[in-house]
Amino acid sequence: xxxxxxxxxxxxxxxxxxxxxxxxxxxxxxxxxxxxxxxxxxxxxxxxxxxxxxxxxxxxxxxxxxxxxxxxxxxxxxxxxxxxxxxxxxxxxxxxxxxxxx
Numbered sequence: 001x002x003x004x005x006x007x008x009x010x011x012x013x014x015x016x017x018x019x020x021x022x023x024x025x026x027x028x029x030x031x032x033x034x035x036x037x038x039x040x041x042x043x044x045x046x047x048x049x050x051x052x053x054x055x056x057x058x059x060x061x062x063x064x065x066x067x068x069x070x071x072x073x074x075x076x077x078x079x080x081x082x083x084x085x086x087x088x089x090x091x092x093x094x095x096x097x098x099x100x101x102x
Contacts, residue, residue: 004060018086039066
């Protein structure tokens with residue numbers, strides 16, 4: 001596995017009636033991404049302690065190009081179509097790994 005240099009952090013607010021559907025589908029997406037994409041290093045799914053409709057994804061990739069390639073995969077397209085109507089809000093953060101200079 002390559003060392004990740006890029007991360008994506010996504011916060012979702014899911015419509016309450018779709019929380020269970022989203023949870024099932026996002027775990028499938030995480031599994032597909034890790035299994036099918038050599039440059040997907042990590043795909044964690046978290047939820048808020050206080051609000052079960054808030055989900056947070058933390059994904060790492062070998063580089064930004066690998067994440068951009070991730071968004072063109074058939075499994076991502078299928079996931080994106082499936083969950084779009086369930087999302088009330090979404091915030092995406094693109095992050096670069098900083099090397100500790102010491």
